[in-house]
Amino acid sequence: MVDVLRASTSIVTALAHGARKVIPVETPKEAEEMAKALPAETVLLCGERESVRLPGFDLGNSPMEYKEDIVRDKELIFTSTNGSRTMLKAQTADDVFVGGFVNMSALIRRLTADDKDSLIACSGHNGGFCLEDGVCAGMIVDRLKKEMPQDAMEIGDEALAAWVLYEYYDNELQRMVEESFWGKQLIDNGMGDDLPICVSIDLYDVVPVLRGKALVHDKNW
Amino acid sequence: MVDVLRASTSIVTALAHGARKVIPVETPKEAEEMAKALPAETVLLCGERESVRLPGFDLGNSPMEYKEDIVRDKELIFTSTNGSRTMLKAQTADDVFVGGFVNMSALIRRLTADDKDSLIACSGHNGGFCLEDGVCAGMIVDRLKKEMPQDAMEIGDEALAAWVLYEYYDNELQRMVEESFWGKQLIDNGMGDDLPICVSIDLYDVVPVLRGKALVHDKNW
Numbered sequence A, B: 001m002v003d004v005l006r007a008s009t010s011i012v013t014a015l016a017h018g019a020r021k022v023i024p025v026e027t028p029k030e031a032e033e034m035a036k037a038l039p040a041e042t043v044l045l046c047g048e049r050e051s052v053r054l055p056g057f058d059l060g061n062s063p064m065e066y067k068e069d070i071v072r073d074k075e076l077i078f079t080s081t082n083g084s085r086t087m088l089k090a091q092t093a094d095d096v097f098v099g100g101f102v103n104m105s106a107l108i109r110r111l112t113a114d115d116k117d118s119l120i121a122c123s124g125h126n127g128g129f130c131l132e133d134g135v136c137a138g139m140i141v142d143r144l145k146k147e148m149p150q151d152a153m154e155i156g157d158e159a160l161a162a163w164v165l166y167e168y169y170d171n172e173l174q175r176m177v178e179e180s181f182w183g184k185q186l187i188d189n190g191m192g193d194d195l196p197i198c199v200s201i202d203l204y205d206v207v208p209v210l211r212g213k214a215l216v217h218d219k220n221w
Helices: A007-016 A028-036 A083-092 A101-111 A131-147 A157-169 A173-179 A181-188 A194-198 B007-016 B028-036 B083-092 B101-111 B131-147 B157-169 B173-179 B181-188 B194-198
Strands: A021-024 A043-049 A075-079 A208-211 A214-217 B021-024 B043-049 B075-079 B208-211 B214-217
Touching: A007 A021, A007 A075, A007 A083, A007 A101, A007 A194, A007 A208, A007 A214, A021 A083, A028 A043, A028 A075, A083 A208, A101 A131, A101 A194, A131 A157, A131 A173, A131 A181, A131 B157, A157 A173, A157 B131, A157 B157, A173 A181, A173 A194, A181 A194, B007 B021, B007 B075, B007 B083, B007 B101, B007 B194, B007 B208, B007 B214, B021 B083, B028 B043, B028 B075, B083 B208, B101 B131, B101 B194, B131 B157, B131 B173, B131 B181, B157 B173, B173 B181, B173 B194, B181 B194
Parallel strands: A021 A075, A043 A075, B021 B075, B043 B075
Antiparallel strands: A021 A214, A208 A214, B021 B214, B208 B214
């Protein structure tokens, strides 16, 4: 599951900074109800709609909010415009991982550790394509191409197009997010400082994996 | 509406070669029923599923079949895997045009003749993306960018990504279709000779336009 701006980035950051788990839910209401059932001292309500923190929530969806002293040993209930929905849709897969530029190498190591097929689910925008997730998917394709024997890969039109996008924007990821719909929306909402973080490659060596209903840091990887 | 392989290309070819109209329908059964209601001497049943001509139909979906001595003054009833469905979905637009590489300049002239918004509907593959339609859409974006004042265009993430694809494959359209899912399927089915035709730029100066239920050659353009 890829949601560069910003669910992937924030969830990776949270687990890298010691959060015990991140529980993706679809609606703010579900998040609030789940929070009531958990011990108040360990729960954080996290989420946004259209880039803005939900009213009454502890954290929004900026990776900068997920600092170690805030999230360590906490359980985070997380809802975002597109990312948490994509994760919930992906639940039927054998394994669901969260990937972004910030944990690219760790993700590739995890994906190449067994010979299962990979589906890269881009969160996108209102059910459609968005640029930064497409480019990130293309970087995953590029890395997999380099890691795997050529005849082990069959690449469909979407994956090929994503790879072309990555080829085009490689070394210019900052320009790319500034040109994207979500990037422009974040800049307009005063959160442009999140952009360079979200396109930083390998900030963290963490791959969030879905176990039951929660994303956790699988430390065997 | 863009369906490079091959509905766009065949429909443009048919009208360029004097067909009176092309009526897109969704299913082979509808096509057969409509044909019964029309004078047998002027009707041609045309269509394919998964690249192969439908049994009992006069023509498949290869542009090479749409020769002048076969289609002149005929009414063509046309059903294809993706293209005719896309056209039917687009019916609520003010104007529906059929575009491909083969009629690129004529299409751009038509699109820039008024100041209405344009939606480029790629037929794709089973409701998803396909490479050659994305690249063709990117060429349309590229041409519109060059024709129009910069501030007259607002380009979303999809259009920007399509433009990047076109930038990448420009001058290598033949390689592009050979790498695409549909292109490979056509080659496997012995119809690889259609590929260079489908990526030939400006073979025809015709823009099919939907009038009622039929695509016609609007000769005012």
